[in-house]
Amino acid sequence: MDTLSLIKQPIEAELVDFIDLFNRSLNHEDGLLCTVLNHIKQRAGKRMRPILILLMAKNFGKVSEVTQHAAIGLELLHTASLVHDDVVDEAAARRGQASVNADYDNKVAVLVGDYVLSTALLHVSYTHSEKIVRYLAELGRTLSDGEILQLWNIQNKEITEEVYYKIIERKTAALFESCAAIGAESANASAEAVEAARLFGKHLGIVFQIRDDIFDYYDSEAEIGKPTGNDMAEGKLTLPIIYALNSTKNTEMLVLAHKVKAHEVTRNEIEQLVEFAKTSGGIEYAERRMWDFHAKACTFLDCYVKDENIRTALQTYLDYVIKRKK
Secondary structure: OOHHHHHHHHHHHHHHHHHHHHHHHOOOOOHHHHHHHHHHHOOOOOOHHHHHHHHHHHHHOOOOHHHHHHHHHHHHHHHHHHHHHHHHHOOOEEOOEEOHHHHOOHHHHHHHHHHHHHHHHHHHHOOOOHHHHHHHHHHHHHHHHHHHHHHHHHHOOOOOHHHHHHHHHHHHHHHHHHHHHHHHHHOOOOHHHHHHHHHHHHHHHHHHHHHHHHHOOOOOHHHHOOOOOHHHHOOOOOHHHHHHHHHHOOHHHHHHHHHHHOOOOOHHHHHHHHHHHHHOOHHHHHHHHHHHHHHHHHHHHHHHOOOHHHHHHHHHHHHHHHHOOO
16 A cells, blocks of 8 residues: 555545535636636645544544534635735746646736635634634634745844744644644544644644755756755745754855845855755754654654554654655
8 A cells, every 4th residue: 555545544435525525615607717716626736734634533533524624624725825825926836737827817816816715714614613713714824924924034134943943833834733733623622632633733744844845955856846946046045054054154155045035146056055055964954853843743643543543644644744755
């Protein structure tokens, strides 16, 4: 059995129900909106976030209609945020497919993103759970907060790990955090268990983002969908280069790092920074930090997961996030 099949195994039937409900939630009879929503449905990805919600619900009880509508709400909120992010980033593609704004235009992308967001709110209202509604509302705020913090950080002269973690906790980890907490909450887990699930999701999400950031230091555009140094080309400094700069105090490289933030860096200078991060131990440091958070996440499995199949699925999920190649 391959890795993704092993992760899905305890919730195969429930995942089929989720996909059917998700696709129906984006059905529309009218021309342009129907076309764009079908475009969005075609780039669904691996469904890693809803899978986490379903696994958490099953771990603490069962996957119910509440779970399914909560999962739809979260996945649609995430989808809407990606459509809007592509407009902000002026991105031409996502997951190897043309972005909505590239295939249509910014006006269509913003309006369709709003439509998807409203559909997310509709589905989360079907849970009739004030806590789940609050989780989703807070998630929307947190994702926006993370994007704005990232924009502010480009202007910030300081280069610190503290701000890096604040950004990835709000932009990426918050999604996994909400998935795990919402899944547990939908199964009526205790407040203590919901909090433990939330922390599991947070640590898993941090691992996910650090792994993504490490990819950017290697030339594998065909495999992972972005060229080496793409983050720096967008003004972002991630953990490997942050560590290298702060541990060596190399003034020449620091000048180049500030050029990154000012969007004045050349491709050759980005290549210098990438090589500097590698030779100064930045990749090894980032990998150590990933494994630190992986270990923290594993404590949840030891304390709160009794079913062997679910434990195997969650452990495989966690290992997949840290060991994946793209």
